[in-house]
Amino acid sequence: MIGNIYIITAIAVIGGGLFGFDISSMSAILGTQQYKCYFNQGPDGPPFNDSKCSGPKADVQGGITASMPGGSFVGALLSGFLSDLLGRKKAIQVGSIVWCIGSILICASQNIGMLVVGRFINGLAVGICSAQVPVYVSELAIPSMRGRVVGTQQWAITWGILIMFYISYGCSFINGTAAFRVPWGLQMIPAIGLFVGLLFLPESPRWLAKQDRWEECHEVLTLVHGKGDPQAPFVGRELREIKDMCEFERTNADVTYFELFKSKMINRTHIGVFTQIWSQLTGMNVMMYYITYVFGMAGLTGNTNLVASSIQYVINVVMTIFALIFIDRWGRRGPLIIGATLMSIWMYANAGLMASYGKAAPPGGVDNVPEESWQIAGAPAKAVIACTYLFVASYAPTWGPVSWIYPPELFPLRVRGKAVALCTSANWIFNFALSYFVPPAFVNIQWKVYVIFGVFCTTMSIHTFFCFPETSGKTLEDVEEMFFSGIKPWKTRVEFRKIVALEHGDVTDKEAAMHHEDVAAEKTG
Template identity: 50%
Template sequence: MGKGYNAAIAANPYIVGTFACIGGGLFGLDISSMSGVLNNPSYLRVFDHPGPNAQGAIVASMPAGSLVGALIVGKLADRIGRKKTIIISGIIWVIGSILQCASINRGMLVVGRIISGLSVGLASATVPLYQAEISAPSIRGRLISFQQWAITWGILLQYFVQFGCSYINGVASFRIPWALQMIPAILLSSGMMFFPESPRWLIDHGRDEEALQILADVHGKGDAAVPLVQLEYTEIHNQVKFERSEGSKSYVDLLKPGIFRRVGLGMSLQMWSQLTGMNIMMYYIIYVFQGAGLTGTRGNLIADSVQYVLNVALTVPAIIYIDKWGRRPMLIIGLTLMAFWLFLVGGLQSRFGHWGLVSGSEVWVISDHPGLTKFIIVCSYLFVCSFAITMGPVSWTYPAEIFPMRVRAKAVSLATATNWVFNFALAWAVPPALASIGPKTYYIFGAFNAAGLIHVLFMFPETKGCTLEEVEEIFGQGHVFDAWNINSNVKKSLEEVLAQSEGKSEKHSGSMDEKYVGDDKS
């Protein structure tokens, strides 16, 4: 333990690459911590029956805190390290959970959620950054995708805890789930103490010997003489030296040619992941199913739980095949399907629905059409499946792999902050929207998916299987609106270079792909 981490843990690439994903699980825990109590009588009584605007503000307080957390990651993760930032995020989550659990009014609840949101913002930006810098290049895309899977597990576990506690009478029905969500954060903060720091951050801070030993433990089974370890160490060291010669790192670097476009792509992808409407389905699924004509608290909770199970299950194929299917096809197919399901549900709601009273509130609802109610619920499930197997994992993987190391912390921080800006806005705006424009809400999100599809088609180049040279060439050509041709042309132009390099790569215990795929030099 003199190393500051457990070498046996570091030797397992999947443990090193996935444990920090518990930080993503905190995001999922928070999502369903609210969706499971929206029609809880004790929750409504304690917090004075919040209306659409008030409930939207309560839910939106968490992404508001997350925005702040994501914005400060760029400085914090560069100053104290990736590992310590993740540990701090777990500690902050515990503080926020205590306040939520003990809250007796809306103000106290909002403060607790803001603090928890600060934790989620830190974790959601730092975890992919840490994974990208410490995971083996050949499995980096897969391991970063585990971030999304952890989110889905957090949603599922918290929701079932909420469902079980719904049988308890009184405030314990919502306070117990809010208290239990501290356990994963405690595991995260205590467990990360046994994990290594990012070797790239260590070299950047003059701790070369520690970095070399970590690279040896993670990629060379403890042997620093392994050629791949020596090569990676030399490359990182040379890269840091080059960056220092370029001057101090700042947010101004994000505006430089070759970087600015990538910042725009990373931010817009996180924006589209929110504008698909997926997290709204997670936050407010009870309202959605009520509008479809599903009544009764127990029946609604059971129907909701199916959606959360599907969310977990359908993320698995994406994790397994993301490096085979490619980022562009997954995004294009996912956005197309999600737009279709939303336009279909919106059309059915408009045709067969009407304004009516449900639990004392006026909502757009379908009544006396049990078959149609079931069909809309199925469409909602298919929407969730479409997101889980496409946009969900790619939205975390793509931003983490397109930036050079020099600006990665700040660029990923900015991209993640964009996620939280739109999460905050939508979480607050959707309840009033459902209460005022009803089915037109589905049309709006369907249009967002269609717009995202067009954006991806013309401006998002493929990064699957690209070596560092190919990624730099892709974003160095300057062709903004011809994404598919950019990638194919780069592949073709570098084919001979890669073939010639094969012999050299074999001498260093790995092919070009093993060594460079997903690497993060600039």
């Protein structure tokens, strides 16, 4: 059994990479002539050398794209039950099997209906994995590394986007339907690797404790945190904290989703749900899905458009690295507030550039793509592209990873599986709405789309400051005490040094107890 947390994380976050594969397999393919002709809804269909194919209509393309997050919404809600019943690890394995089924249908799609069904099934898999991978990894990681390893899910998403984009770009030079069937088929490979890799990983010790499998729980803690020594100080402390929390939670009835809306839990539910909602309302995934439309408005066409779009994906991968290195020192609040503020600036800048220097596209849009109903040229167009890159660079080390790190840290063990499932489902329902409505929005309100997302980013920075407490540098049990203390969110702080000392046994049991008392006493400011 593998006990190295980095290897465990590397295997588990392949589940996040599946979402990345989906994003770029659609964004890179929807602009190709092969895709547009095969799924064409205009007067001209196959053969594939028909240069007049315009592809699916704007609302239909929105439905095709949105079918995946629609399935993810359902999958995320189901994942809470799966995770509590089967365990974190087996729930993720179920997701990998479902992904392969959906990918087979997508690869074999004969029409738009079959494509939508396949993408919906793929969405079920993404919903399961995206909800439970952060729970699984956060319950295995030591507190000082929790942000880093859970944030790796976002890095896996960025790598999935980048890898599949270049695969899809390369396949775009193939004649016929193989141009999109090959990348859609290849995306099964990481899911198979995920299923096999999980066979060699331990189950979450906190889930095992919840099932009264204490011997196995101790073995996993020894394997992952004690380097084989069951008497390691941190292993003993962690086991005691888990036992104390489980004893407290046994006084509560069986957990349902309704418990998340009771008076003692509603604040945490609101924070977790809005973390995921705001991560979508930044506009980032819109940029990822429809970046070829945005750059088309800026005058980029064909391969130039695709290459320029891929630069955005490279920026996403590189900038996420900073979060993996520093996020546990930075905390959660700071990156969320700063990231939202910067993103609002770039959105407003793009809106101003489009409004001041752009103009309505001719009938039929740019290059016969109706979604590109606005166009801008020259230096202002280059500025739009630059602001888009800066937007991605602002999102990647902030809202990207923190939106996955934060929700699992907010909730106690008894509700964590269902709570994170609910939070993640909020992500996917807003992803669904945006995927569906953005193509028509580009047609109907054009550059004003940027204003809308700029306002969202401004609002989320204010909301975060007043409502989101700091969870970095605390054990999952400490976070529980912090919420009971009633401290104001803007008075909470990162406690990275304290938790590192606790993990390495550089403090006595008395000092460890004082650390937990400090967390509980933060209500005094």
